[in-house]
Amino acid sequence: MRRATAILAAGTFAETTASVTLAAHDRHRRRFRMCDDSGAEFLLDLPNAVHLKDGDGLALDGGGVIVVRAAREEVADIHCNSPDLAARVAWHVGNRHVPVQVLAGGGLRVTADPVLMDMVEGLGASVTRHTAPFQPEPGAYDPHGLLAAPEPLVRWG
Structure with missing residues:
Protein backbone atom coordinates (compact mmCIF):
# COMPACT_ATOMS: atom_id res chain seq x y z
CA MET A 1 0.00 0.00 0.00
CA ARG A 2 1.23 3.50 -0.79
CA ARG A 3 2.29 5.49 2.27
CA ALA A 4 2.20 9.31 2.60
CA THR A 5 4.69 10.43 5.25
CA ALA A 6 5.24 14.14 4.70
CA ILE A 7 3.28 17.26 3.81
CA LEU A 8 4.34 19.62 1.06
CA ALA A 9 2.88 23.09 1.33
CA ALA A 10 0.62 24.20 -1.51
CA GLY A 11 2.61 25.71 -4.37
CA THR A 12 5.90 23.95 -3.49
CA PHE A 13 5.52 21.03 -5.93
CA ALA A 14 4.61 20.70 -9.59
CA GLU A 15 3.85 17.09 -10.46
CA THR A 16 1.10 15.06 -8.81
CA THR A 17 0.24 11.39 -9.13
CA ALA A 18 -3.26 11.57 -7.64
CA SER A 19 -5.68 13.73 -5.69
CA VAL A 20 -7.78 13.22 -2.57
CA THR A 21 -10.88 15.35 -1.91
CA LEU A 22 -11.76 15.73 1.77
CA ALA A 23 -14.19 17.73 3.90
CA ALA A 24 -12.68 20.07 6.50
CA ALA A 40 -6.79 3.61 -4.82
CA GLU A 41 -5.88 3.12 -1.16
CA PHE A 42 -3.01 4.78 0.67
CA LEU A 43 -1.95 5.19 4.29
CA LEU A 44 -1.55 8.68 5.66
CA ASP A 45 1.25 8.20 8.20
CA LEU A 46 2.45 11.52 9.61
CA PRO A 47 4.49 12.13 12.79
CA ASN A 48 1.82 14.55 14.11
CA ALA A 49 -1.78 15.44 13.34
CA VAL A 50 -1.92 18.29 10.85
CA HIS A 51 -4.69 20.45 9.39
CA LEU A 52 -4.32 19.76 5.68
CA LYS A 53 -5.15 22.69 3.42
CA ASP A 54 -6.55 22.77 -0.08
CA GLY A 55 -3.59 22.42 -2.45
CA ASP A 56 -1.21 20.76 0.04
CA GLY A 57 0.65 17.69 -1.18
CA LEU A 58 1.10 14.35 0.52
CA ALA A 59 4.57 13.03 -0.33
CA LEU A 60 4.61 9.29 -0.96
CA ASP A 61 7.46 7.08 0.29
CA GLY A 62 8.18 5.61 -3.14
CA GLY A 63 7.91 8.97 -4.91
CA GLY A 64 4.96 10.95 -6.12
CA VAL A 65 2.58 13.41 -4.55
CA ILE A 66 -1.13 13.20 -3.79
CA VAL A 67 -2.67 16.69 -3.89
CA VAL A 68 -5.30 17.51 -1.24
CA ARG A 69 -8.52 19.12 -2.45
CA ALA A 70 -11.11 20.74 -0.18
CA ALA A 71 -14.54 19.20 -0.74
CA ARG A 72 -17.54 21.44 -1.29
CA GLU A 73 -19.62 21.55 1.89
CA GLU A 74 -22.80 23.17 3.16
CA VAL A 75 -21.52 26.46 4.60
CA ALA A 76 -22.81 29.83 5.67
CA ASP A 77 -21.01 33.10 4.99
CA ILE A 78 -21.57 35.81 7.59
CA HIS A 79 -21.15 39.49 6.75
CA CYS A 80 -21.55 42.57 8.91
CA ASN A 81 -22.10 46.21 7.94
CA SER A 82 -19.85 47.71 10.62
CA PRO A 83 -16.68 46.91 12.54
CA ASP A 84 -18.61 46.99 15.84
CA LEU A 85 -21.10 44.39 14.62
CA ALA A 86 -18.29 42.29 13.12
CA ALA A 87 -16.52 42.23 16.50
CA ARG A 88 -19.73 41.26 18.33
CA VAL A 89 -20.58 38.50 15.87
CA ALA A 90 -17.00 37.17 15.87
CA TRP A 91 -17.03 37.06 19.68
CA HIS A 92 -20.35 35.19 19.80
CA VAL A 93 -19.31 32.71 17.08
CA GLY A 94 -15.95 32.18 18.81
CA ASN A 95 -17.73 31.62 22.10
CA ARG A 96 -19.47 28.62 20.46
CA HIS A 97 -16.05 27.05 19.67
CA VAL A 98 -16.98 26.16 16.10
CA PRO A 99 -14.49 26.03 13.21
CA VAL A 100 -14.35 29.39 11.38
CA GLN A 101 -12.82 30.52 8.10
CA VAL A 102 -12.00 34.22 7.76
CA LEU A 103 -13.00 35.44 4.30
CA ALA A 104 -11.47 38.22 2.23
CA GLY A 105 -13.13 41.47 3.26
CA GLY A 106 -13.63 40.36 6.86
CA GLY A 107 -16.57 37.95 6.56
CA LEU A 108 -16.71 34.61 8.32
CA ARG A 109 -17.53 31.17 6.92
CA VAL A 110 -18.88 28.43 9.18
CA THR A 111 -20.68 25.15 8.63
CA ALA A 112 -24.37 25.78 7.97
CA ASP A 113 -25.74 25.21 11.48
CA PRO A 114 -29.33 26.52 11.74
CA VAL A 115 -29.06 27.46 15.43
CA LEU A 116 -25.84 29.40 14.86
CA MET A 117 -27.32 31.13 11.80
CA ASP A 118 -30.41 32.20 13.77
CA MET A 119 -28.12 33.64 16.45
CA VAL A 120 -25.96 35.74 14.07
CA GLU A 121 -28.98 36.94 12.10
CA GLY A 122 -30.55 37.94 15.42
CA LEU A 123 -27.44 40.00 16.13
CA GLY A 124 -27.95 41.84 12.81
CA ALA A 125 -25.50 40.05 10.49
CA SER A 126 -26.43 38.86 7.01
CA VAL A 127 -26.01 35.16 6.24
CA ALA A 132 -18.29 25.82 -1.08
CA PRO A 133 -14.90 24.56 0.09
CA PHE A 134 -14.37 25.17 3.81
CA GLN A 135 -10.89 25.95 5.16
CA PRO A 136 -11.22 26.83 8.85
CA GLU A 137 -8.47 28.59 10.75
CA PRO A 138 -6.02 25.97 12.02
CA GLY A 139 -5.36 27.65 15.35
CA ALA A 140 -2.58 29.86 16.61
CA TYR A 141 -0.39 26.96 17.73
CA ASP A 142 -0.57 24.88 14.54
CA PRO A 143 2.84 25.30 12.87
CA HIS A 144 1.46 24.19 9.47
CA GLY A 145 -1.18 26.91 9.64
CA LEU A 146 1.37 29.55 10.58
CA LEU A 147 3.60 28.78 7.58
CA ALA A 148 1.16 30.49 5.26
CA ALA A 149 -0.45 33.07 7.53
CA PRO A 150 -2.33 35.53 5.35
CA GLU A 151 -1.64 39.22 5.27
CA PRO A 152 -4.28 41.37 6.99
CA LEU A 153 -7.12 41.85 4.53
CA VAL A 154 -9.13 44.60 6.19
CA ARG A 155 -8.17 47.67 8.12
CA TRP A 156 -10.97 49.40 9.99
CA GLY A 157 -10.89 53.14 10.48
Missing part, protein backbone atom coordinates in the same frame (compact mmCIF):
# COMPACT_ATOMS: atom_id res chain seq x y z
CA HIS A 25 -13.21 17.67 9.40
CA ASP A 26 -11.45 14.90 7.42
CA ARG A 27 -8.38 17.06 6.75
CA HIS A 28 -7.13 16.95 10.35
CA ARG A 29 -5.34 13.63 10.53
CA ARG A 30 -2.15 11.90 11.58
CA ARG A 31 -2.52 8.24 10.67
CA PHE A 32 -5.47 7.09 8.63
CA ARG A 33 -6.21 4.65 5.80
CA MET A 34 -7.65 6.62 2.88
CA CYS A 35 -8.64 6.32 -0.77
CA ASP A 36 -7.62 8.84 -3.38
CA ASP A 37 -10.18 10.22 -5.83
CA SER A 38 -9.65 7.25 -8.20
CA GLY A 39 -10.37 4.78 -5.38
CA THR A 128 -25.65 33.48 2.86
CA ARG A 129 -26.02 29.72 2.84
CA HIS A 130 -24.39 27.84 -0.05
CA THR A 131 -22.01 25.02 -0.97
Whole structure:
Protein backbone atom coordinates (compact mmCIF):
# COMPACT_ATOMS: atom_id res chain seq x y z
CA MET A 1 0.00 0.00 0.00
CA ARG A 2 1.23 3.50 -0.79
CA ARG A 3 2.29 5.49 2.27
CA ALA A 4 2.20 9.31 2.60
CA THR A 5 4.69 10.43 5.25
CA ALA A 6 5.24 14.14 4.70
CA ILE A 7 3.28 17.26 3.81
CA LEU A 8 4.34 19.62 1.06
CA ALA A 9 2.88 23.09 1.33
CA ALA A 10 0.62 24.20 -1.51
CA GLY A 11 2.61 25.71 -4.37
CA THR A 12 5.90 23.95 -3.49
CA PHE A 13 5.52 21.03 -5.93
CA ALA A 14 4.61 20.70 -9.59
CA GLU A 15 3.85 17.09 -10.46
CA THR A 16 1.10 15.06 -8.81
CA THR A 17 0.24 11.39 -9.13
CA ALA A 18 -3.26 11.57 -7.64
CA SER A 19 -5.68 13.73 -5.69
CA VAL A 20 -7.78 13.22 -2.57
CA THR A 21 -10.88 15.35 -1.91
CA LEU A 22 -11.76 15.73 1.77
CA ALA A 23 -14.19 17.73 3.90
CA ALA A 24 -12.68 20.07 6.50
CA HIS A 25 -13.21 17.67 9.40
CA ASP A 26 -11.45 14.90 7.42
CA ARG A 27 -8.38 17.06 6.75
CA HIS A 28 -7.13 16.95 10.35
CA ARG A 29 -5.34 13.63 10.53
CA ARG A 30 -2.15 11.90 11.58
CA ARG A 31 -2.52 8.24 10.67
CA PHE A 32 -5.47 7.09 8.63
CA ARG A 33 -6.21 4.65 5.80
CA MET A 34 -7.65 6.62 2.88
CA CYS A 35 -8.64 6.32 -0.77
CA ASP A 36 -7.62 8.84 -3.38
CA ASP A 37 -10.18 10.22 -5.83
CA SER A 38 -9.65 7.25 -8.20
CA GLY A 39 -10.37 4.78 -5.38
CA ALA A 40 -6.79 3.61 -4.82
CA GLU A 41 -5.88 3.12 -1.16
CA PHE A 42 -3.01 4.78 0.67
CA LEU A 43 -1.95 5.19 4.29
CA LEU A 44 -1.55 8.68 5.66
CA ASP A 45 1.25 8.20 8.20
CA LEU A 46 2.45 11.52 9.61
CA PRO A 47 4.49 12.13 12.79
CA ASN A 48 1.82 14.55 14.11
CA ALA A 49 -1.78 15.44 13.34
CA VAL A 50 -1.92 18.29 10.85
CA HIS A 51 -4.69 20.45 9.39
CA LEU A 52 -4.32 19.76 5.68
CA LYS A 53 -5.15 22.69 3.42
CA ASP A 54 -6.55 22.77 -0.08
CA GLY A 55 -3.59 22.42 -2.45
CA ASP A 56 -1.21 20.76 0.04
CA GLY A 57 0.65 17.69 -1.18
CA LEU A 58 1.10 14.35 0.52
CA ALA A 59 4.57 13.03 -0.33
CA LEU A 60 4.61 9.29 -0.96
CA ASP A 61 7.46 7.08 0.29
CA GLY A 62 8.18 5.61 -3.14
CA GLY A 63 7.91 8.97 -4.91
CA GLY A 64 4.96 10.95 -6.12
CA VAL A 65 2.58 13.41 -4.55
CA ILE A 66 -1.13 13.20 -3.79
CA VAL A 67 -2.67 16.69 -3.89
CA VAL A 68 -5.30 17.51 -1.24
CA ARG A 69 -8.52 19.12 -2.45
CA ALA A 70 -11.11 20.74 -0.18
CA ALA A 71 -14.54 19.20 -0.74
CA ARG A 72 -17.54 21.44 -1.29
CA GLU A 73 -19.62 21.55 1.89
CA GLU A 74 -22.80 23.17 3.16
CA VAL A 75 -21.52 26.46 4.60
CA ALA A 76 -22.81 29.83 5.67
CA ASP A 77 -21.01 33.10 4.99
CA ILE A 78 -21.57 35.81 7.59
CA HIS A 79 -21.15 39.49 6.75
CA CYS A 80 -21.55 42.57 8.91
CA ASN A 81 -22.10 46.21 7.94
CA SER A 82 -19.85 47.71 10.62
CA PRO A 83 -16.68 46.91 12.54
CA ASP A 84 -18.61 46.99 15.84
CA LEU A 85 -21.10 44.39 14.62
CA ALA A 86 -18.29 42.29 13.12
CA ALA A 87 -16.52 42.23 16.50
CA ARG A 88 -19.73 41.26 18.33
CA VAL A 89 -20.58 38.50 15.87
CA ALA A 90 -17.00 37.17 15.87
CA TRP A 91 -17.03 37.06 19.68
CA HIS A 92 -20.35 35.19 19.80
CA VAL A 93 -19.31 32.71 17.08
CA GLY A 94 -15.95 32.18 18.81
CA ASN A 95 -17.73 31.62 22.10
CA ARG A 96 -19.47 28.62 20.46
CA HIS A 97 -16.05 27.05 19.67
CA VAL A 98 -16.98 26.16 16.10
CA PRO A 99 -14.49 26.03 13.21
CA VAL A 100 -14.35 29.39 11.38
CA GLN A 101 -12.82 30.52 8.10
CA VAL A 102 -12.00 34.22 7.76
CA LEU A 103 -13.00 35.44 4.30
CA ALA A 104 -11.47 38.22 2.23
CA GLY A 105 -13.13 41.47 3.26
CA GLY A 106 -13.63 40.36 6.86
CA GLY A 107 -16.57 37.95 6.56
CA LEU A 108 -16.71 34.61 8.32
CA ARG A 109 -17.53 31.17 6.92
CA VAL A 110 -18.88 28.43 9.18
CA THR A 111 -20.68 25.15 8.63
CA ALA A 112 -24.37 25.78 7.97
CA ASP A 113 -25.74 25.21 11.48
CA PRO A 114 -29.33 26.52 11.74
CA VAL A 115 -29.06 27.46 15.43
CA LEU A 116 -25.84 29.40 14.86
CA MET A 117 -27.32 31.13 11.80
CA ASP A 118 -30.41 32.20 13.77
CA MET A 119 -28.12 33.64 16.45
CA VAL A 120 -25.96 35.74 14.07
CA GLU A 121 -28.98 36.94 12.10
CA GLY A 122 -30.55 37.94 15.42
CA LEU A 123 -27.44 40.00 16.13
CA GLY A 124 -27.95 41.84 12.81
CA ALA A 125 -25.50 40.05 10.49
CA SER A 126 -26.43 38.86 7.01
CA VAL A 127 -26.01 35.16 6.24
CA THR A 128 -25.65 33.48 2.86
CA ARG A 129 -26.02 29.72 2.84
CA HIS A 130 -24.39 27.84 -0.05
CA THR A 131 -22.01 25.02 -0.97
CA ALA A 132 -18.29 25.82 -1.08
CA PRO A 133 -14.90 24.56 0.09
CA PHE A 134 -14.37 25.17 3.81
CA GLN A 135 -10.89 25.95 5.16
CA PRO A 136 -11.22 26.83 8.85
CA GLU A 137 -8.47 28.59 10.75
CA PRO A 138 -6.02 25.97 12.02
CA GLY A 139 -5.36 27.65 15.35
CA ALA A 140 -2.58 29.86 16.61
CA TYR A 141 -0.39 26.96 17.73
CA ASP A 142 -0.57 24.88 14.54
CA PRO A 143 2.84 25.30 12.87
CA HIS A 144 1.46 24.19 9.47
CA GLY A 145 -1.18 26.91 9.64
CA LEU A 146 1.37 29.55 10.58
CA LEU A 147 3.60 28.78 7.58
CA ALA A 148 1.16 30.49 5.26
CA ALA A 149 -0.45 33.07 7.53
CA PRO A 150 -2.33 35.53 5.35
CA GLU A 151 -1.64 39.22 5.27
CA PRO A 152 -4.28 41.37 6.99
CA LEU A 153 -7.12 41.85 4.53
CA VAL A 154 -9.13 44.60 6.19
CA ARG A 155 -8.17 47.67 8.12
CA TRP A 156 -10.97 49.40 9.99
CA GLY A 157 -10.89 53.14 10.48
